[in-house]
Amino acid sequence: xxxxRVLAVVIEHDQGKTKLVSLEVLSAARKLADQISGKVIxxxxxxxxxxxxxxFIQYGADEVRFLTHPDLQHYIHENYVFALLRExxxxxxxxxxxxxxxxxxxxxxxxxxxLGVGVATDCISLSVSEAGxxxxxxxxSSGKAHSNIRFSGKKPHILSLRPNVFRSxxxxxxxxxxxxxxxxxxxxxxxxxxxxxxxxxLDITEARIVVSGGLGMQGPENFKLLExxxxxxxxxxGASRPVVDNGWRDYSNQVGQTGRTVSPDLYFACGISGAxxxxxxxxxxxxxxxxxxxPNAAIxxxxxxxxxxxxxxxxxxxxxxxxxxITS
Numbered sequence: 672x673x674x675x676r677v678l679a680v681v682i683e684h685d686q687g688k689t690k691l692v693s694l695e696v697l698s699a700a701r702k703l704a705d706q707i708s709g710k711v712i713x714x715x716x717x718x719x720x721x722x723x724x725x726x727f728i729q730y731g732a733d734e735v736r737f738l739t740h741p742d743l744q745h746y747i748h749e750n751y752v753f754a755l756l757r758e759x760x761x762x763x764x765x766x767x768x769x770x771x772x773x774x775x776x777x778x779x780x781x782x783x784x785x786l787g788v789g790v791a792t793d794c795i796s797l798s799v800s801e802a803g804x805x806x807x808x809x810x811x812s813s814g815k816a817h818s819n820i821r822f823s824g825k826k827p828h829i830l831s832l833r834p835n836v837f838r839s840x841x842x843x844x845x846x847x848x849x850x851x852x853x854x855x856x857x858x859x860x861x862x863x864x865x866x867x868x869x870x871x872x873l874d875i876t877e878a879r880i881v882v883s884g885g886l887g888m889q890g891p892e893n894f895k896l897l898e899x900x901x902x903x904x905x906x907x908x909g910a911s912r913p914v915v916d917n918g919w920r921d922y923s924n925q926v927g928q929t930g931r932t933v934s935p936d937l938y939f940a941c942g943i944s945g946a947x948x949x950x951x952x953x954x955x956x957x958x959x960x961x962x963x964x965x966p967n968a969a970i971x972x973x974x975x976x977x978x979x980x981x982x983x984x985x986x987x988x989x990x991x992x993x994x995x996x997i998t999s
Contacts, residue, residue, distance in 0.1 A: 701731025887942020
């Protein structure tokens with residue numbers, strides 16, 4: 672097969688499991704590659720994921736490269752950047768695609784700076800121009816407008832893709848699997864002893880169901896109700912900025928203009944009034960369910976379904992009903 676361009680994809684893993692968003696990025700890369708006679712190479716830093724190599728191929732990889740080293744089992748950006756730069760030096764890549772997660776955003780920024788190449792972050796659409804160049808669309812001005820990105824200059828061009836946007840089913844395909852040992856430089860004692868604290872909570876930017884709470888939850892203790900609903904549905908718990916400002920939830924839970932942008936299949940807004948700053952972070956959700964005691968709350972203007980009532984009373988009922996449906 673004649674290959675015009677090569678697309679590299681970075682596979683992310685957490686607690687030994689591949690993140691679903693990585694499969695989305697592979698799917699997006701595959702669609703682009705098919706239009707530009709391209710080859711997709713997936714880079715995976717978790718040798719324990721060898722059993723998932725066939726899955727990576729089904730989602731679009733022509734080649735899966737496992738880069739192995741004991742210090743690559745947990746994400747430390749110095750190690751990942753070093754390993755990626757070594758691979759980029761060995762081969763010529765036209766595009767480098769990563770998930771727009773915390774790790775992906777950090778990696779794309781550092782590699783862009785080190786190589787002096789362009790980067791488009793949080794892309795929500797990709798296409799190929801008549802000239803055969805990849806173009807990207809990304810939100811700007813808190814999602815009020817979109818920016819069309821065209822690359823020029825030194826390669827690889829770097830793109831990070833928003834989770835829950837580029838989803839496609841796997842296909843029956845064949846590909847190559849390669850394993851290579853990476854030699855990392857000696858790190859400082861402080862970095863060598865760094866251990867990432869990995870929690871069991873799902874990152875809200877990657878979750879396909881998000882249950883968020885606002886001041887209408889009346890106190891931090893009532894977020895347990897949201898955790899129970901999220902647990903039943905396999906989702907993550909989010910929060911509005913006032914909740915975070917009051918110290919009820921960590922900043923990592925904040926949804927909104929100054930927090931995280933989410934695009935889940937289902938978003939519950941519980942006791943959230945619907946300030947424009949919050950809407951900027953969740954309005955791209957596929958289905959929005961609003962629960963608020965104020966029938967005139969702004970959140971109802973963007974909701975697909977609205978429940979007028981006290982979230983503290985409504986959420987437990989929803990949790991029980993979902994349990995019945997799921998266990999039946």
